[in-house]
Amino acid sequence: MTQEHVTTVRLADMPLFKNTRARRTLINLTFEITARCPNDCRHCYINLPAGDREAKRRELSLEEIDAITDEALELGTLWVLLTGGDPLLRKDFADIYLLLKRKGFLVEVFTAGTLINREHVDLFKQYPPRSLETTVYGVTRETYERVSRKPGSFDAFMQGLERLWAAGLKVNLKTVALRSNLHEMPAILEFCREHCPEDYRLDDFLHLRYDGDPKRNEEIKSERLTTEEIIALDKTDPKELQGWKTMCGSMIFERKEYGDHRLFKCGAGMDAAVIGYDGVLRPCDSLVHPDFTYDLRRGNLTDAWINFVPRMWEAEIHKQEFEETCGTCSLRNICMWCPARAHLETGELDAFLPEFCTLTHARVEAFGNGETAEADQRPPVEVDLVPTPGKEY
Structure with a gap:
């Protein structure tokens, strides 16, 4: 929406937001x-x-x-x-x-x-x-x-x-x-x-x-x-329908081998954190794995944010099954899978979640004009928000 002298800009596009990350x-x-x-x-x-x-x-x-x-x-x-x-x-x-x-x-x-x-x-x-x-x-x-x-x-x-x-x-x-x-x-x-x-x-x-x-x-x-019920529901709501059409039209990238074994490639720990009722800090809402939580009652927020949270980016994928499925999937940006959810579902951070995979492919079929991961030939646009080791920020 634009008016004289006034333009609405998405928060993610504002320099303030980009600089914080x-x-x-x-x-x-x-x-x-x-x-x-x-x-x-x-x-x-x-x-x-x-x-x-x-x-x-x-x-x-x-x-x-x-x-x-x-x-x-x-x-x-x-x-x-x-x-x-x-x-x-x-x-x-x-x-x-x-x-x-x-x-x-x-x-x-x-x-x-x-x-x-x-x-x-x-x-x-x-x-x-x-x-x-x-x-x-x-x-x-x-x-x-x-x-x-x-x-x-x-x-x-x-x-x-x-x-x-x-x-x-x-x-x-x-x-x-x-x-x-x-x-x-x-x-x-x-x-x-x-x-x-x-x-x-x-x-x-x-x-x-x-x-x-x-x-x-x-x-x-x-x-x-069920997957079918979710897809049907997405189609009935204008916001959901448009949102999934946009994502399926712009966030699929070419399938290829990346040789990147980092577990966390999302924005967790970049500009936000969650503090539980008991004083335990998490880098994101769903990440409750004990290796990545910090008890503020035994430390402080500054130490947690500056020294503890960045350690999550050293974690690596160990499961071959994951490397062969999610690790190279061109639909990764629109899938609900993440290490935190994998841990909640299975107790393992790098577990493959077939139900999530099924839903993601169904959404691409429903909202992406039937495109499949293998058929997509567009250049990669993978979202990778994790700092590169050794680089100064």
Whole structure:
């Protein structure tokens, strides 16, 4: 969109964003200030009961968050996301929020929305967040609470939304596609488009549990859609449809042998990090492998970012099966596979994930005019954001 003297530019195209990656500036920090949540959603990869005393005991204190964010300022952090669990469950949420606002951070908040009260609305009205985001699990009580497994949560969710909207606060909406709400997904997406036409989003991938809980993982797997259902859903939503057409038309590269055995070739650890409720830092949301996590209570953010995180780029692929499949695949840029997800799915960082492969090829067939990896003759455009060893940044 262009107006006189004003042009909208994607964040990724801004010099600030490009420079942060080139210099490894910690521009974006996520705080999971609690894992506790009033809901018990079937698909959730992190939630613990609201009354879990041990989880509450392990949560970072206000004073610890204060100290960590002082370091973050020195490291160049601009954006801070508060999430959970549900961050509003913490009684000192307002103190944490105002602490970050007073330090000058651009603060985002992800919440289930069921705990929104007048005090929260007044807080956000007086000190607006950069963004507020919540998830729509259903637009009927039956469907929403089939997912949340919390009686009364649908009414609380809708009341929270109405309070925010009545105060003139913008709320970004997202939804996640599960077997439990697939029948209502057209109505859910229509609700999101109606109330959040530009910034709504759909997620059809379900992460497994960060704590590895086998019972909960089986439950999550049972909620996953089939490849055919995901493709059909992608086709029904204009944003998803256009997004996949663009990706399948521009992010496929020529299949070839690379001779590059590095495990991590993504943007993890380049300009963002996640800090769990217990003070454990991860280079990306999904990377919970113990070799790549850092306990801030035994160290500090500066040491973690400057000295510890870069070690991940020394990790190498060891599985021949991976080298012969994902390692040379021309569809790698549009596949959901990554070392972190491979670890969550199998316990191994370089495991081949056939379900991910099947879905990726199906998407190329559906949205890329039937092109296949072998037939594609375009020059390589592989995304490789990892610093080259020995090069100064």
